[in-house]
Amino acid sequence: MAALNLTPSDTSTFMLMGIPGLEAAHIWISIPFSMFYMISLLGNFMVLFVVGKEQTLHQPMYLLICMLALTDIGTSTSIVPKALCIFWLNLKGITVCACLTQMFLLHTVTAMHSAILVTMAFDRYIAICNPLRYATVLTNVRIAKLGLVGLIRAILFVLPLPLLLTRLPFCANRIILHTFCDHMAVLKLSCGDTTFDGIYGLVVSFIIIGSDLMLIALSYGLIIRAVLRISSKTAHQKALNTCTAHICVILISYTPFLFTALTYRFGQGIAPHVHIILADLNFLVPPMLNPIIYGVKTKELRDKVGKYTSRR
Template identity: 75%
Template sequence: MATFNLTPSNPSTFSLSGILGLEAVHIWISIPVSMSYIISLLGNAMLLFIVGKEQTLHKPMYLLICMLALTDIATCTLVVPKALCIFWFNFKNITVAWCLTQMFFLHTVSFTQSAILVTMAFDRYVAICNPLRYTTILTNARVATLGLVGLIRSALFILPLPLILSRLPFCANRIIHQTHCEHMAVAKISCGDITVSRMYSLVIAFVVSGIDLMLIAISYGLIIRAILKMSSKKSHQKALNTCTAHICVMLTTYSPGLFTSLTHRFGQGIEPHVHIILSNLYLLIPPMLNPIIYGVKTKELRDKVVKYTSRMCFSDH
């Protein structure tokens, strides 16, 4: 019978593979990755700057947009620098401690985003269904509290994942087939029983995302009912416009995330590099698109963006 070496040569490090099978084009892959990172940082930093600078934007809706921008910056910053180190310099090693830390923060931020999207749906519900009481129901302090509760909830749910993994044995093959420490990618290289880890991650993914999506669906069900009761077409249009940006952001956040999660767990026939590319796209595309969506779809914000960009252009001349 074959025996497994449970004592690897360097038990304090893992190795990230990068994109398996596409190592020869890592340099070319790094170009869109670094560009998307720059666009994400600039777009989200601009949102934070404009909302912070403009007193008229100090409202619950824009505070939520700022929270989302912070999670977007955190997501791509947790992933891209290490990925670029692999693509540019072939620096693949990562300490076990940093790997588990990266995993914890990455999944915590992802769940926090989901909580923010639920709060945004509630914000839109109050704005459309109870506009006269909007300022009393949703204050900046209350929105900040909801954001903090969402962050704490996420951290508490995710904390067991790295703790469970830290107690598992890892054999001589410590290569993680990924550009970052994603939970299932790390769990799969353990030579211990990962049933508890796999089941816990699956349950929290479906429970947390399920509850969040259910709350969003209830909010939008009530919004649609309120819109159908409106008499004028203009009111219909105005109400729908206030929800468009939020719906677009939800689609860019939940759709690829759900698809990636399902293919990672059940898509055994899919090539490894497809898994890796999909999970990276899921982490890179939403942070890049979200500020563009809000910048284009939210008139008040769009006007301020135009004002500041035109001021910067004219100051250069």
């Protein structure tokens, strides 16, 4: 109950206000929040369980799907529990350390998610353009190493964000108009010079998202070129069908992220609660839809999930 009595001037605490302007509707907003979160956990844990149990699914593509499921669980879990505490219990206080930790975890998992999508694009490129070398080029061990590289990259780029913030003085008014500790939202609370921090955040976003999108575009450019060289329309369809799920996940992952990032930095005319809702949906909807997409579009995974659910 102490969190209810915190004042914005508390030197060790920030105040997360939820969705300003919609405080009266917080309880109603919490319903889709909790539903999306539960569906996300159920779907992603189901994917992890089925792939773990079925030896026939212990292949690079399904290992990548499991990695994606783990990042989806991490993304939604980084923000939803605290958001629900705000909506249900009005527990708005969060320590500076907890706030920076949440920021680090959220952005690290997001960067890792992007790295996995790049690896998936490379997986599809090898499967379509060099199918005879697929088993030798993409082994489970190599996929695990690529995942580790993606994690190390994410940590190295994201860790300076909270570390840089610790050197800045914060104003007496420590109110964060958000449901979670976003980097830009926390940065705006500082009374010091935040120029370098803002530039670094932009550079990191450009390097990670920009380079990953270019690599994905390159992979699919090579895939399209290889497919167009195939004379059989049936082969065309079969090759493109193997990419459908991945393309859908890319669209629902990057499109809302880029839109949210642009509106947050340059859309000053947009109402604050719209910014916040868009940011929340960006971290809620993709983790919920990704396991559904792969469950529907990937026949082997769909059949195995059906086997276990029908038993129940």
